[in-house]
Amino acid sequence: MNRDAPLVLGIETSCDETGIGIVRGTELLANAIASSMDEHARYGGVVPEVAARAHLEALGPTIRAALDEASVDLADLDAIAVTNGPGLAGALMVGVGAGKALALSLEKPVYAVNHLVGHVGADLIGDRPLETPSVALLVSGGHTSLLLVRDLDSDVELLGETIDDAAGEAFDKVARLLGLPYPGGPEIDRAAVGGDPDAIRFPRGLTRPKDLDRHRYDFSFSGLKTAVARWVEQREAAGEPVPLADVAASFREAVVDVLVSKAIAACTDLGVPRLLLGGGVVANRRLREVAEARADAAGIALRIPPLSLCTDNGAMIAALGARLIMAGHEPSTLEFGADSTLPVTDIQS
Amino acid sequence: MLLAIDTSTGTSVAVVDLDGGILAETGTNDTMRHAELIGDGIRDVLGRAGVRPADLSGVAAGMGPGPFTGLRVGIAAARAFALGIGRPVVPVVSHDAIAHAWYAAGGTGALQVVTDARRRESAVTDYDGLDADGLPVRFAAPRLEPRDAVPAPRGIRLDADTVSAGSLGTVAELAVAAGRLPIAGDDALYLRAPDVTPSAGKRVLR
Ligand SMILES: [Zn+2]
Numbered sequence A: 001m002n003r004d005a006p007l008v009l010g011i012e013t014s015c016d017e018t019g020i021g022i023v024r025g026t027e028l029l030a031n032a033i034a035s036s037m038d039e040h041a042r043y044g045g046v047v048p049e050v051a052a053r054a055h056l057e058a059l060g061p062t063i064r065a066a067l068d069e070a071s072v073d074l075a076d077l078d079a080i081a082v083t084n085g086p087g088l089a090g091a092l093m094v095g096v097g098a099g100k101a102l103a104l105s106l107e108k109p110v111y112a113v114n115h116l117v118g119h120v121g122a123d124l125i126g127d128r129p130l131e132t133p134s135v136a137l138l139v140s141g142g143h144t145s146l147l148l149v150r151d152l153d154s155d156v157e158l159l160g161e162t163i164d165d166a167a168g169e170a171f172d173k174v175a176r177l178l179g180l181p182y183p184g185g186p187e188i189d190r191a192a193v194g195g196d197p198d199a200i201r202f203p204r205g206l207t208r209p210k211d212l213d214r215h216r217y218d219f220s221f222s223g224l225k226t227a228v229a230r231w232v233e234q235r236e237a238a239g240e241p242v243p244l245a246d247v248a249a250s251f252r253e254a255v256v257d258v259l260v261s262k263a264i265a266a267c268t269d270l271g272v273p274r275l276l277l278g279g280g281v282v283a284n285r286r287l288r289e290v291a292e293a294r295a296d297a298a299g300i301a302l303r304i305p306p307l308s309l310c311t312d313n314g315a316m317i318a319a320l321g322a323r324l325i326m327a328g329h330e331p332s333t334l335e336f337g338a339d340s341t342l343p344v345t346d347i348q349s
Numbered sequence B: 001m002l003l004a005i006d007t008s009t010g011t012s013v014a015v016v017d018l019d020g021g022i023l024a025e026t027g028t029n030d031t032m033r034h035a036e037l038i039g040d041g042i043r044d045v046l047g048r049a050g051v052r053p054a055d056l057s058g059v060a061a062g063m064g065p066g067p068f069t070g071l072r073v074g075i076a077a078a079r080a081f082a083l084g085i086g087r088p089v090v091p092v093v094s095h096d097a098i099a100h101a102w103y104a105a106g107g108t109g110a111l112q113v114v115t116d117a118r119r120r121e122s123a124v125t126d127y128d129g130l131d132a133d134g135l136p137v138r139f140a141a142p143r144l145e146p147r148d149a150v151p152a153p154r155g156i157r158l159d160a161d162t163v164s165a166g167s168l169g170t171v172a173e174l175a176v177a178a179g180r181l182p183i184a185g186d187d188a189l190y191l192r193a194p195d196v197t198p199s200a201g202k203r204v205l206r
Helices: A037-041 A048-070 A089-106 A115-124 A167-177 A184-192 A209-215 A222-237 A244-270 A285-298 A314-326 B034-049 B068-085 B094-104 B165-177
Strands: A007-012 A017-024 A027-035 A079-085 A110-114 A134-139 A144-151 A155-161 A274-278 A301-303 B002-006 B011-017 B021-028 B058-062 B089-092 B110-116 B121-130 B136-146 B156-159
Touching: A007 A048, A007 A089, A007 A115, A007 A314, A017 A048, A017 A314, A027 A048, A027 A314, A037 A048, A048 A089, A048 B068, A079 A089, A079 A115, A079 A314, A089 A110, A089 B034, A089 B068, A110 A115, A110 A314, A115 A134, A115 A144, A115 A274, A115 A314, A134 A244, A144 A244, A155 A244, A167 A184, A167 A222, A167 A244, A184 A244, A184 A285, A222 A244, A244 A274, A244 A285, A274 A285, A285 A301, B002 B034, B002 B068, B002 B165, B011 B034, B011 B068, B011 B165, B021 B034, B021 B165, B034 B068, B058 B068, B058 B165, B068 B089, B089 B094, B089 B165, B094 B110, B094 B121, B094 B136, B094 B165
Parallel strands: A007 A079, A079 A110, A134 A274, A274 A301, B002 B058, B058 B089, B110 B156
Antiparallel strands: A007 A017, A017 A027, A134 A144, A144 A155, B002 B011, B011 B021, B110 B121, B121 B136
């Protein structure tokens, strides 16, 4: 096996994106994605069974699309990397079954890798290598996690995570209660145009002094969602108009404020002057703006991979697999399963 | 020579050849650990049969019916393996394997195959012997019935909790040899829509 710049195909099926990526070392060759988001839109959120069915249908065509895009043959691959958690169990299992079988059919090794660490691995792709230690804030519809990455292939620590809804889920739920379609993130953004982010002071979860003792780097968004619902109900009960733009902007500000505050606090507390953003919610421009401004003010170098590598994708999984190979790690044995709650410390299973 | 995979009940994998029969087979009726077992299962049968992936002419896939989460593991594996060797997938109704094994062991007449479909339902397929090519004749397609109200069989009722990938591969090899493909559709036999209702949505505030 080529350990200097291994050609790796990565399979990602942890949520609603079927992602197949191909890298050669740290060079991106293909990033093919099939999303079942349109199907979930009918239901107002990701439905695990719908996602799993869609993965099964999309896997073959997406693998072929990635091979075409990269202009490589399966026989050229050095290894297969596959997400085995965390995520939706039934969705993960489709990728795990396919990843093992593909590796066996090619008589090539397989690396089972952690989805969250994969998000950090997205930043390996390209010319500027990821510097460590770094704090990583990963925000999507499926997770909201703050990591300390000392060494990407051997030392990743979970600083905190959401104790209820993921940030992306909060966007979806608030969008729904405001009568906006799924997915909520872009809809809230659209609705917030011209709104005053300071119009309504919505609560920032787990930021009070007594919460900070136990949950310094944890997040909570369910109270925020309830606060928005109550505020809207009270307005309606009083027969007053609901200022949609102000509600959307103020809600978004509360989410962004708590995400960025905790991430910057982690960097400052730990003396780590680097922050990486990842996950689909990075598409939110207000999040990027606030993160840039506050990182700048605190002297923290902020890194944000291209959006196509922030949302769930196979390239980040391939990149992490390649990194493990380059660092000399042995392949996974074939017994690994799908682990919906795989801890972030299990970089490779 | 085919690799055959079925995860509609437990996890079963085999290497099957029309002339040589079932060269190797491994299986468990563990209804949970499909993703964990599938890789070792494939490696094990290839090793015992002394077969390299490139020696295979295709992959037989058990398409169900069966509990979805496990069923998909085998179909995904079959498709990925076939892609890797550049050979076709041969979809097979999993109940056909049960029926074929029963008739091959000397059973005659009408046969009703019944497997667990969870949620107090059974998956049921009715057969009427083997045809001239040795393939099971389905006279009623796979369907779901309430577990405690499965219609009385015309002949013998066979409750099964395992599907042999060896039998599945045998059915596929017979169909290939007889030029009878396809003998099953390309889609998993879910027989049940995803258990969700579309969002009612709410009024738009604007
Ligand atoms: Zn993700």
